[in-house]
Amino acid sequence: MKFEHLLTETDGFGRFQITVICIIFVARFTLPCHFLVHNFIAAVPAHRCDISGLDDGDVFENLTQDQRLKVSIPAEEDGTLSSCKMFAEPQLHLLHNSSSPADVSVVPCQNGWAYDTSTFTSTLATEWDLVCDKKSMSKATATIFFTGVMIGAMVFGSLSDRFGRKSMLMVSYVSGMIFGVASAFSTSFVMFAVMRFFTGFGITGISIISTVLSVEWVDIEHRKLVGVIDSLAWTFGNVMLAGIAYFVTDWRWLIVAITSPLVLAILSWRWLPESARWLIANGKVDKAHYYLRQCAKMNKKEGFAAKIKPETLSTVVFLDKGPKTYTYLDLVRTPKMRKLALLTGIIWYGIASTYYGISFNITGFGLNIYLTQFTYGLIELPAKLSVYYLLDRIGRRRTEMGALLLAGVCLGINIFVPKDMWLFRSIIAILGKGGSSASFTTVFLYTSELYPTVVRQNGLGYNSFMARLGVSIAPLIILLDDVWKPLPQVIMCTVAITSGLVASLLPETKDKRLPETIEDIEQTRYITRRLV
Numbered sequence: 440m441k442f443e444h445l446l447t448e449t450d451g452f453g454r455f456q457i458t459v460i461c462i463i464f465v466a467r468f469t470l471p472c473h474f475l476v477h478n479f480i481a482a483v484p485a486h487r488c489d490i491s492g493l494d495d496g497d498v499f500e501n502l503t504q505d506q507r508l509k510v511s512i513p514a515e516e517d518g519t520l521s522s523c524k525m526f527a528e529p530q531l532h533l534l535h536n537s538s539s540p541a542d543v544s545v546v547p548c549q550n551g552w553a554y555d556t557s558t559f560t561s562t563l564a565t566e567w568d569l570v571c572d573k574k575s576m577s578k579a580t581a582t583i584f585f586t587g588v589m590i591g592a593m594v595f596g597s598l599s600d601r602f603g604r605k606s607m608l609m610v611s612y613v614s615g616m617i618f619g620v621a622s623a624f625s626t627s628f629v630m631f632a633v634m635r636f637f638t639g640f641g642i643t644g645i646s647i648i649s650t651v652l653s654v655e656w657v658d659i660e661h662r663k664l665v666g667v668i669d670s671l672a673w674t675f676g677n678v679m680l681a682g683i684a685y686f687v688t689d690w691r692w693l694i695v696a697i698t699s700p701l702v703l704a705i706l707s708w709r710w711l712p713e714s715a716r717w718l719i720a721n722g723k724v725d726k727a728h729y730y731l732r733q734c735a736k737m738n739k740k741e742g743f744a745a746k747i748k749p750e751t752l753s754t755v756v757f758l759d760k761g762p763k764t765y766t767y768l769d770l771v772r773t774p775k776m777r778k779l780a781l782l783t784g785i786i787w788y789g790i791a792s793t794y795y796g797i798s799f800n801i802t803g804f805g806l807n808i809y810l811t812q813f814t815y816g817l818i819e820l821p822a823k824l825s826v827y828y829l830l831d832r833i834g835r836r837r838t839e840m841g842a843l844l845l846a847g848v849c850l851g852i853n854i855f856v857p858k859d860m861w862l863f864r865s866i867i868a869i870l871g872k873g874g875s876s877a878s879f880t881t882v883f884l885y886t887s888e889l890y891p892t893v894v895r896q897n898g899l900g901y902n903s904f905m906a907r908l909g910v911s912i913a914p915l916i917i918l919l920d921d922v923w924k925p926l927p928q929v930i931m932c933t934v935a936i937t938s939g940l941v942a943s944l945l946p947e948t949k950d951k952r953l954p955e956t957i958e959d960i961e962q963t964r965y966i967t968r969r970l971v
Contacts, residue, residue, distance in 0.1 A: 442716055443659055443952045445747075449731060451658020452665075453738030455712075459656055460668055462711055463649040466612060466704035467672035470646055471816075472680045472697035473619070473638065474588075475798060477581040478812065479680075480690040483564045483574060485555040488512055488525040488548035502534075509533050513545055523548060523571035547571070558808070560688040567628045576628065581799070582911050583632050587639030589907030593767070595644035596900010600765055604652045604896070605713040611644025612705045619698035623691045643907075647899040654887040655716040655895075656734075659950060663830040666884025670823050674876075677816030685809045716892045720955060724752040765894045770901060775961050776894075780901065782944055783886055786839070787902040789938025790882055792909035793846050794875040796916060796931045797868065815872050822873035823880045834949045835885045836942060842881060843939030845874030850932035854925045875935070888948035892955045909934075 449455075490511045502510075510529045512520045527544035554565045562577075564570050569577040599607040618641055622634030653665045680697070687693045712734070718727035728749040735744035770780045798815060822842075829838045849871030856864050882902075890898030919926045954960055 442719065442955065445715075445731060445752075446656075446658045448743045448747075449735040449740050450738035452661035453734075453740075455734040455737040456657050456661070456665075458737070459711060460653055460665060462704075462707045463653060463669070464672045465700055465707060466608075466645045467649055467669060468676040468679070469615070469697055469700050469704075470642065471673045471676035472683070473584075473615075473642055475677065475680060475812070476684070476693065476697060477584065478799065478808065479559070479684040480563055480693060481577045481580050482559055482562050482808070483570055483577060484559050484562065486522050486552045486564075486570055487520045488523075489551045489553045490525070491550070491553075506534060513543075522552075525549065558688070559690075562690050563628070563631070566690065569628070578914060580632060580635055581914055584635045584639040585907050585910045587636035587641075588643040589904050589911060591640035591643035592647060592900050592903035592907055594640070594900075596647055596897050596903065597767060599644070599648050599651075599900075600717075600894060600896040603713050604648050604655075604717060605708075605711055607644055608648045608652070608711070609705070609708050611641055611648065612701055612708060614641030615645065616698055616701040616705070617641075619694060619701070623694035623698070643903065647896065647903050650883050651887055651896055651899055652711070652714055654884065655714040655892070655953075656712070659952060662888065663827060663884060666830075666887075667823055667827040667880060669883065670826075670880035671820070673879075674816060674819040674823060677819060678813060681809050681813035681816060684812070716953075716955070717896075719752050720892045724749045727752050765897060767897050767901060769894050769957060770897060773957060773961055776957055779889060779945075779960065780898070782941055783889065783898070783902050784905040785941045786843075786938050786945075787882060787886075787906040788909040789843065789934045789941070790875065790878045790909070791906035792913050792916070793843070793850070793931055793935040793938070794872075794879055795910045796913040796927070797846075797850075797872045797875055799914060799917065800868075814869060818869045818873045819876040822877040826877045826880045830881065830884070831949065834947045835881060835888070836945050836947045839878060839881045839885055839945075840939045840942040842874045842878035843935050843942060846871045846878065847932050847935030847939060849874060850928050850935060854928045854932065878938075885945070885948065888951070888953060889945065890954070891957055891959055892953065893957065 443451075487508070488511070490507060508520060510526070510531050510533050512525050515521055524545045525548055527546050530543060548571070552568060552570060556565075559565070563580060564574070564577050567573075567576075595607055595611060598610075615638060618634050618637040622631055622638055625631035625634055650666075650669055653669055654662055657665050683696050684693060687696050712730045713726065715727040715730050715734075718724070718730070728747065731747060731752070732744045735741065735747070769776070771777045826838060826842070829841075833841075849867050853864055853867050853871075856867065858864070886899060886902055887895060916930050917927050919930070
């Protein structure tokens with residue numbers, strides 16, 4: 440007997456499964472908020488040297504504020520005030536002559552900075568003066584956060600395969616909330632950086648564990664629906680982040696606002712079941728029997744609940760002399776698993792690098808930061824609904840490949856579109872964002888179906904690690920525009936197209952039962968000839 444037969448008997452997508460999805464939805468909402476909040480908390484508002492401390496004696500007497508600024512701060516070529524320099528001495532002659540002698544002494548800001556607070560009440564830059572020669576420190580917070588996510592993906596992937604999905608999900612909830620709130624009340628930049636690292640480490644478990652837990656409780660027919668619903672939680676959070684950030688303009692309270700839903704997730708955790716697949720694969724048939732009976736009763740399949748016995752479940756998955764502990768090494772011990780890990784790792788790296796490379800670029804398209812964030816989030820809705828249609832229409836492999844190629848083509852087009860055509864560039868960028876979002880939606884479900892139950896969480900952990908590696912490198916790729924303006928676009932375009940071509944080498948999983956053991960993967964019917 441296969442596990443899919445048991446799910447069919449209990450109604451593979453009834454009230455039980457819907458309850459699980461709804462509970463998980465609450466926590467998944469926080470993920471995009473934390474992953475993209477750096478666009479807002481690390482924003483650097485317009486700034487100039489603070490000249491309030493210079494108002495001593497009679498030098499500035501009878502001068503307006505504009506006149507004081509003119510004689511104290513040099514102007515850039517475009518006429519705006521310098522952000523990082525000031526005159527060593529007030530240049531009163533500028534009140535009558537707009538040009539300044541070339542030998543006038545200019546020094547870095549001596550009394551701190553004055554910031555434009557019309558958009559943001561406070562950010563990391565305004566809190567610790569992370570501007571001018573320290574501006575890279577503000578940008579580094581995203582890399583620090585995603586480094587934590589990258590390491591957390593490996594740790595939670597391994598631990599949830601060893602100790603179970605449900606218990607490790609609670610660990611992720613609690614650690615994410617504690618470190619998230621702690622980061623909001625940091626008293627120094629170093630403390631904030633450390634707390635953001637551990638926040639990323641903690642919440643990454645929500646991403647990989649909740650997806651697997653959802654997929655392992657539904658039948659073949661509804662796996663694609665669950666995958667899309669999980670992904671729509673991300674879209675919902677992505678869109679809501681724009682609204683939350685618009686109304687909460689202080690960086691500390693913004694972090695508190697996006698972390699607070701985890702309180703509800705912790706309270707509702709008690710109603711989540713453990714994965715029956717994982718329990719059976721690890722020899723815990725009594726607990727699996729308990730949850731399957733709960734599932735059958737909630738789905739109004741009392742007849743099946745009465746006849747299912749623990750001894751029946753022991754035959755669902757073959758176990759070699761009791762439970763075996765699986766590690767990441769099991770992803771590369773056998774030939775076909777090794778090839779599968781290699782291909783999916785390349786694809787996850789490419790998807791994340793493309794998705795976040797586009798997501799972090801939310802300025803320069805003629806829209807304000809909030810509207811761009813909202814538009815980027817909103818385009819994910821039709822993209823993911825189209826995925827729901829395409830997953831069964833053309834299959835997982837072609838959907839993944841097509842979405843990545845679309846993102847790559849859009850990035851390629853914008854390389855040649857002039858900057859002054861901002862509306863057309865915005866449309867192409869939004870289409871590329873939709874393609875990258877569709878590829879992310881597909882890959883979570885696709886990967887969950889490719890890896891066997893005994894190492895599925897390890898597989899998601901490894902691939903999530905590769906994705907976060909891509910995310911960490913994405914900001915560095917964007918900085919290459921100093922070398923050659925189109926270079927970041929060229930690199931991201933190449934990565935997206937390459938990943939799409941690699942996706943064509945994966946096996947199709949449409950209408951296939953989930954593999955339970957590594958032996959299933961090594962059988963020909965679970966892998967295409969291209970991987971043999």
